[in-house]
Amino acid sequence: MNIAIVGIGLIGGSIGIRLKETKFCDKVIGVDKNENHQKKALQLGLVDEIQTLDEVIQNAKAIILTVPVDAITKMLPSILDKVTDQVVIDMGSTKTNILQQIAEHPNRGRYVAAHPMAGTEYSGPEAAVADLFKGKMMVYVEAFKSDEDAFELADAITEQLEMKTSFMNADEHDMHTAYVSHISHLTSFALALTVLEKEKSQGRIFELAGSGFESTVRLAKSSPDMWTPIFKQNRSNVLEVLEEHIKQLQNLYDKLDQEDYDALHKLIKKSNKIKRIIK
Amino acid sequence: MNIAIVGIGLIGGSIGIRLKETKFCDKVIGVDKNENHQKKALQLGLVDEIQTLDEVIQNAKAIILTVPVDAITKMLPSILDKVTDQVVIDMGSTKTNILQQIAEHPNRGRYVAAHPMAGTEYSGPEAAVADLFKGKMMVYVEAFKSDEDAFELADAITEQLEMKTSFMNADEHDMHTAYVSHISHLTSFALALTVLEKEKSQGRIFELAGSGFESTVRLAKSSPDMWTPIFKQNRSNVLEVLEEHIKQLQNLYDKLDQEDYDALHKLIKKSNKIKRIIK
Numbered sequence: 319m320n321i322a323i324v325g326i327g328l329i330g331g332s333i334g335i336r337l338k339e340t341k342f343c344d345k346v347i348g349v350d351k352n353e354n355h356q357k358k359a360l361q362l363g364l365v366d367e368i369q370t371l372d373e374v375i376q377n378a379k380a381i382i383l384t385v386p387v388d389a390i391t392k393m394l395p396s397i398l399d400k401v402t403d404q405v406v407i408d409m410g411s412t413k414t415n416i417l418q419q420i421a422e423h424p425n426r427g428r429y430v431a432a433h434p435m436a437g438t439e440y441s442g443p444e445a446a447v448a449d450l451f452k453g454k455m456m457v458y459v460e461a462f463k464s465d466e467d468a469f470e471l472a473d474a475i476t477e478q479l480e481m482k483t484s485f486m487n488a489d490e491h492d493m494h495t496a497y498v499s500h501i502s503h504l505t506s507f508a509l510a511l512t513v514l515e516k517e518k519s520q521g522r523i524f525e526l527a528g529s530g531f532e533s534t535v536r537l538a539k540s541s542p543d544m545w546t547p548i549f550k551q552n553r554s555n556v557l558e559v560l561e562e563h564i565k566q567l568q569n570l571y572d573k574l575d576q577e578d579y580d581a582l583h584k585l586i587k588k589s590n591k592i593k594r595i596i597k
Numbered sequence: 598m599n600i601a602i603v604g605i606g607l608i609g610g611s612i613g614i615r616l617k618e619t620k621f622c623d624k625v626i627g628v629d630k631n632e633n634h635q636k637k638a639l640q641l642g643l644v645d646e647i648q649t650l651d652e653v654i655q656n657a658k659a660i661i662l663t664v665p666v667d668a669i670t671k672m673l674p675s676i677l678d679k680v681t682d683q684v685v686i687d688m689g690s691t692k693t694n695i696l697q698q699i700a701e702h703p704n705r706g707r708y709v710a711a712h713p714m715a716g717t718e719y720s721g722p723e724a725a726v727a728d729l730f731k732g733k734m735m736v737y738v739e740a741f742k743s744d745e746d747a748f749e750l751a752d753a754i755t756e757q758l759e760m761k762t763s764f765m766n767a768d769e770h771d772m773h774t775a776y777v778s779h780i781s782h783l784t785s786f787a788l789a790l791t792v793l794e795k796e797k798s799q800g801r802i803f804e805l806a807g808s809g810f811e812s813t814v815r816l817a818k819s820s821p822d823m824w825t826p827i828f829k830q831n832r833s834n835v836l837e838v839l840e841e842h843i844k845q846l847q848n849l850y851d852k853l854d855q856e857d858y859d860a861l862h863k864l865i866k867k868s869n870k871i872k873r874i875i876k
């Protein structure tokens with residue numbers, strides 16, 4: 319059995335290394351329109367060989383899509399047009415649009431919607447690491463609409479990646495990821511823009527940047543090609559959570575502006591409840 | 598020579614361990630009004646013994662203040678009233694107020710204003726670690742106003758902590774820390790409040806929380822007793838940077854709301870310049 323990975327970057331490349339390591343399949347075949355990524359992926363041993371998308375539809379049992387979500391939306395219907403018993407697994411970060419789009423497709427059953435809650439702020443094949451997924455959560459969305467054998471193969475791959483699993487519907491998934499992933503990226507982008515802007519007039523400002531600043535801003539290194547489509551596809555949820563986040567910041571601003579330090583202390587103490595969640 | 602540490606928490610305790618480790622002084626004496634902290638500090642070997650503030654003013658050559666900044670502001674003038682050749686070092690996160698307050702004190706020269714750009718989201722004596730400061734920046738503020746021997750002793754301690762050094766005036770320090778430290782805490786507090794609020798109605802939301810969320814929200818575990826006084830003392834700078842940060846978030850919101858994805862892509866790409874700063 320061959321497994322194809324379409325898009326050999328952080329996610330795709332990391333899946334490739336791990337599947338090769340566990341010898342889960344005969345060959346891992348990479349597909350990438352970027353020639354540098356193709357070369358790098360072969361050099362780094364992320365995949366065994368490179369083929370075109372049409373070739374892997376013929377030659378692979380499973381086709382894993384790890385390109386940006388707008389590219390997944392474009393390519394998925396035509397891939398499903400061509401499959402018979404192959405399995406197509408989408409690893410994108412948003413699900414509502416894509417699931418609506420192929421809801422009535424005659425080969426809907428061959429498709430599995432999955433989202434690995436794992437990543438780093440780096441991108442491209444050089445960012446791939448074998449243990450990226452270990453212990454992390456793979457979320458299946460509308461898994462009951464996949465054929466049983468298709469889901470079983472997807473889940474066997476998840477097992478190779480040593481992930482935990484969770485099941486959700488599309489709305490729930492897209493709203494939850496807006497709250498615990500997409501908003502974190504937006505606050506980091508905004509924080510980086512704020513401080514970079516100030517540096518222009520002040521210089522030296524980063525001399526004082528410590529580990530606290532680093533951790534809140536590191537996601538601002540994330541790729542715009544990956545993230546713009548995510549915000550586009552999950553626009554209404556992202557707008558909702560961003561609005562709420564701005565309200566919370568404005569509330570902290572108002573309390574400080576009014577010198578209401580008791581209220582400020584209470585808000586900080588309330589936020590400390592995050593200790594329950596984050597060890 | 599004895600060194601006293603007033604406030605045996607994350608910062609004070611970490612200094613204590615390190616100075617004991619390097620045998621820089623005869624004894625490290627701890628001062629803390631919290632009896633549990635006193636016991637813990639002795640148990641964990643952060644200090645050699647516990648004394649009162651008045652006792653250490655008699656018995657120590659250097660008195661390092663690592664209590665919250667409002668407590669520093671309260672106790673510093675009366676400590677300076679009592680010193681002769683001792684050195685008082687303040688390790689607080691804000692400097693303008695405190696420096697104004699003791700500017701004309703006859704013993705001004707015995708005081709060194711220093712700010713170690715190091716910390717974690719944890720607090721209390723249990724949070725202390727020997728290598729907290731290694732490779733980090735110690736910022737001296739208005740160092741030229743300290744007596745030469747007082748500064749030399751403070752800097753010898755900084756050397757024991759294996760820190761780099763930087764010199765600033767008070768305005769510059771307080772503005773820069775607002776940008777690269779205080780704002781990071783506010784965004785984390787706000788993000789935690791946003792998501793905790795949503796969890797009430799949605800549950801399950803943290804199932805999907807990955808490392809990106811963790812890193813942007815971890816500072817929300819920070820102590821309200823430590824941070825409320827920092828925001829109070831650095832109010833005007835913090836309000837300025839918070840206003841700018843909200844503007845940047847609102848701009849991202851507007852671009853997404855208007856579906857101007859080119860502009861959104863450009864803003865994200867611009868924020869990626871943070872790569873220059875954060876490795």
